[in-house]
Amino acid sequence: MLTSDYKRCPKCRTMIFDPASKLGAMSHPTPCCGTSGQPRFIWPSPETLKFLELVGNQDLSNQDGFRIGIVFLSSTLELLLEDSLREQLWRHVKTADLTDYLLQTVRGRDSRLRLYAAPYGMNFKGVMVSLGKVAFLDLWDKLAAARNEIAHGKYVMGGKITQNELVQIQQECLSVFAVLQNHASTGKPYVPTA
Ligand SMILES: [Zn+2]
Secondary structure: OOOOOEEEOOOOOOEEEOOOOHHHOOOOOOOOOOOOOOOOEEEOOHHHHHHHHHHHOOOOOOHHHHHHHHHHHHHHHHHHHHHHHHHHHHHHHOOHHHHHHHHHHOOOHHHHHHHHHHHHOOOHHHHHHHOOOHHHHHHHHHHHHHHHHHHOOOOOOOOOOOHHHHHHHHHHHHHHHHHHHHHHHHOOOOOOEO
16 A cells, blocks of 8 residues: 555645655545545556655665666656646646646656746755755755666666665655645745645
8 A cells, every 4th residue: 555644635736744644534634724524636647656655665785676666766766857847837827738838848857857947037956945855856866866877777876876875865755845845835945734
């Protein structure tokens, strides 16, 4: 059973930290806008949670497990970025067709990070600096470099990223993306607790 400590408000789409699953009861009001009576979205998607679970199932001290962890954690972040970008685009372009078109045509991590940051008039690193999350971006850059080495047939073991760094990304990725999304939607990098 895949579970997450986060949910998305069905009304204002704010990310909510809900470790005690209080929002499982539809009568419990959301802490963002107080909506009740509607099912709340579990976030992230089941696919994303499955990738995270696969990372968690690896023995990262083992070379093969470490490589598999790099690949699946990279896929996790790609899905989280696509989800964030979809929310970001929807807010700005307001049409599903244009949002889908942009997601289909703007591929690759660097292009997508530029598109994500474009409404802020800065690059993605600038956004992460303003949120106090640039250390996470540095780790994500290392992970992307390790993933590229594997994609190009090179064997990786701690050359681009260490086991501890990989675990840190695994543990922080949901909280970082929840902050990013609430910053984009409310202007405040704050994730309310249910
Ligand atoms: Zn709300």
